[in-house]
Amino acid sequence: MTATSATPEKVMDKAGRRRQVLYWCMYDWANSAYGAVVLSFVFAPYFLARVAEDPVHGQAQWGFAISISAICVAILSPMLGALADQGGRRRTWLAVCTLAAIVATTAMWWVRPDPSSLTFALTLLVVSNAGFELGYVFYNALLTDVAPDELRGRVSGMGWAAGYFGGLASLALVYLMLVIPDPPLFGLDPAQAQPARLSSPVSALWFLVFSAPLILFGPKERPSPESAATIVRKGLADIWQTVRQLPTTPSIAWLLLAHMFFADGVSSIFIFGPLVAKGAFGFSDTQMLFFGVSIYVAAGTGAFIFGWIDDWIGAKPVVMVSIVALAVVSVSIVLLDSQRAFWIASCILGIFFGPVQASGRSLMSRLAPPDKVAKYFGLYALAGRATGPLGAAMIGWVTLATQNQKAGIAVVAVSFVLGFLFMLPVREPRKQKA
Numbered sequence: 001m002t003a004t005s006a007t008p009e010k011v012m013d014k015a016g017r018r019r020q021v022l023y024w025c026m027y028d029w030a031n032s033a034y035g036a037v038v039l040s041f042v043f044a045p046y047f048l049a050r051v052a053e054d055p056v057h058g059q060a061q062w063g064f065a066i067s068i069s070a071i072c073v074a075i076l077s078p079m080l081g082a083l084a085d086q087g088g089r090r091r092t093w094l095a096v097c098t099l100a101a102i103v104a105t106t107a108m109w110w111v112r113p114d115p116s117s118l119t120f121a122l123t124l125l126v127v128s129n130a131g132f133e134l135g136y137v138f139y140n141a142l143l144t145d146v147a148p149d150e151l152r153g154r155v156s157g158m159g160w161a162a163g164y165f166g167g168l169a170s171l172a173l174v175y176l177m178l179v180i181p182d183p184p185l186f187g188l189d190p191a192q193a194q195p196a197r198l199s200s201p202v203s204a205l206w207f208l209v210f211s212a213p214l215i216l217f218g219p220k221e222r223p224s225p226e227s228a229a230t231i232v233r234k235g236l237a238d239i240w241q242t243v244r245q246l247p248t249t250p251s252i253a254w255l256l257l258a259h260m261f262f263a264d265g266v267s268s269i270f271i272f273g274p275l276v277a278k279g280a281f282g283f284s285d286t287q288m289l290f291f292g293v294s295i296y297v298a299a300g301t302g303a304f305i306f307g308w309i310d311d312w313i314g315a316k317p318v319v320m321v322s323i324v325a326l327a328v329v330s331v332s333i334v335l336l337d338s339q340r341a342f343w344i345a346s347c348i349l350g351i352f353f354g355p356v357q358a359s360g361r362s363l364m365s366r367l368a369p370p371d372k373v374a375k376y377f378g379l380y381a382l383a384g385r386a387t388g389p390l391g392a393a394m395i396g397w398v399t400l401a402t403q404n405q406k407a408g409i410a411v412v413a414v415s416f417v418l419g420f421l422f423m424l425p426v427r428e429p430r431k432q433k434a
Contacts, residue, residue: 020146021155023214027139028159029166030210031098034132036167037174037203038105040274041292046196048275050113051121055279056399059272063396065122066271069129073381076130077137081378082242084138090374094138095215101131102207108200113193137381141374143365145219153315156362157307160354164300168293170206174199175289242375252367252376254425256383259360262323262419263384265412266353269330272395273346280404281339291343295350303354307362310355315363316428320420322356325349327416334410366429 037043044062052058084090104127111121147155177185178195188194246253277283277291310318329348336342361380368376394411 017146020219021158023218024139024142024146024155025159025162027094027211027214028163029169030207031101031132031135032163032167033170033203033206034101034105034128035163035270036171036292036296037199038108038128039271041171041288042174042179042196042199043108044271044275045278045288046113046193046199047111047121048279050193050196051111051115051117053115055275056403059275059279060396060400061118061122062125062275063272063399064393065125066129067393067396069126069133072126072130073133077134077381078375078378080134081137081141081381082375084141084374084378089221090138090141091215091218091221094135094142094218097131097135097138098207098211098215099131101128101135102204104128104131105204105207106201109197111197111200133381137378138374139214140361140365140377140380142214142219143361144368144370144373149366151311152362152365153310153318153359154307156358156365157303157305157310157354160303160358161300161307164296164303164354166210168296168300170203171289171292171296173206174202175285178202179285179289242372242379249367250425251427252364254422255360255364255367256379258319258419258422258426259364259380260383260419261415261422262319262326262356263360265326265330265415265419266356267384268395268412268415269326269349270353273349276333277342277346281342283339287339291346294343294347298347298350299353302351303358306355307358310359310362314428315359315366316423316426318355318359319363320423322352322359323416323420323423325352326356327413327420330416331410331413334407363426363428 047062048055048058052061080093084093104124108121108124108128111117111124143152143156143159178188178199181195184190184195188198246256273295274288274292278288283291306318306322326349329345333342333345336345364376364380365373398407398411
């Protein structure tokens with residue numbers, strides 16, 4: 001027998017890497033509670049039905065608040081990404097953004113079922129969504145620390161899959177514990193909508209507990225010895241230099257431009273789809289639960305399977321196919337009249353939600369220089385939110401103009417078409433063999 005002293009070290013290295021991948025995926029499992037419970041299936045319908053003047057105005061106001069949040073993300077994400085690269089503290093910035101989202105989400109308990117709470121609710125939505133989205137800048141940047149190039153597609157897909165199944169689990173918990181029981185558990189008062197209001201603090205607690213491993217024990221920080229003023233100055237200068245150099249990195253530039261549109265389309269469907277299900281198709285609370293379950297199962301399965309396909313054929317083909325499917329199905333929704341047809345179309349959309357997001361992320365991680373990945377993901381977040389104010393506002397305006405929620409959601413097809421066209425010139429770098 002030949003002794004190999006390096007074996008234990010390799011085993012520890014593999015164990016450590018697997019642990020970091022687990023922590024990284026757990027963060028997506030954690031923050032998905034906010035997307036599922038607050039943005040989509042519980043708090044948003046509550047806002048529409050009990051806080052807003054009526055569903056049409058409520059959808060428009062929700063869209064305008066998301067627009068304001070997107071402007072904040074667009075302004076802050078490149079600067080924070082550059083500062084994280086310069087200062088070497090990605091996990092620290094991740095913690096700051098995560099806590100901002102958690103605190104604002106918890107405060108939604110005090111949004112009462114009365115139009116007098118409208119401004120308070122929309123303000124909390126702006127703050128919580130900005131923290132949620134900015135956290136993705138640093139979370140995405142950590143992908144290069146937890147996964148080698150040849151495995152990045154499947155690890156990215158696993159993260160999105162964990163997110164969708166985490167959203168499913170948190171949504172089921174909230175519905176079974178708060179929404180469905182009649183009379184409500186814990187002495188909650190349905191007249192004051194306390195079961196729906198409590199869903200926000202519960203999702204915030206979920207976010208806090210499952211995000212803690214990555215924030216506390218994630219990839220090692222590399223703090224800079226330079227002063228905060230120097231880091232800020234260098235970070236801002238680095239942003240400007242990177243933007244000026246984008247013409248020399250055409251694939252990154254085209255990907256950013258494409259992401260500007262297809263990410264807006266995905267987020268718009270995910271935010272406004274449940275509002276359409278509730279307002280236009282009249283889904284009951286129980287139907288909303290099973291509707292959410294089916295969407296998240298479809299999305300999680302799609303993200304996981306296409307993550308492996310990403311490592312097999314490349315990220316760009318996965319993104320392109322997903323965009324085409326999303327565009328075709330989103331247009332068809334305006335023609336649908338039955339709940340069953342809308343349900344089926346939404347599940348088809350769900351299958352391609354994860355792949356377009358996960359493979360777009362893995363593609364950027366391969367294109368970006370390793371020492372500047374947070375900065376580039378800051379620009380990636382900026383691109384993803386640059387048209388966010390316009391997209392959400394357009395849905396709001398079209399909904400008000402037509403008095404038709406389905407017509408508002410159909411606008412997103414334009415975003416997918418533009419995203420597809422701008423993806424065409426992107427050249428994906430060759431990966432190492434997995």
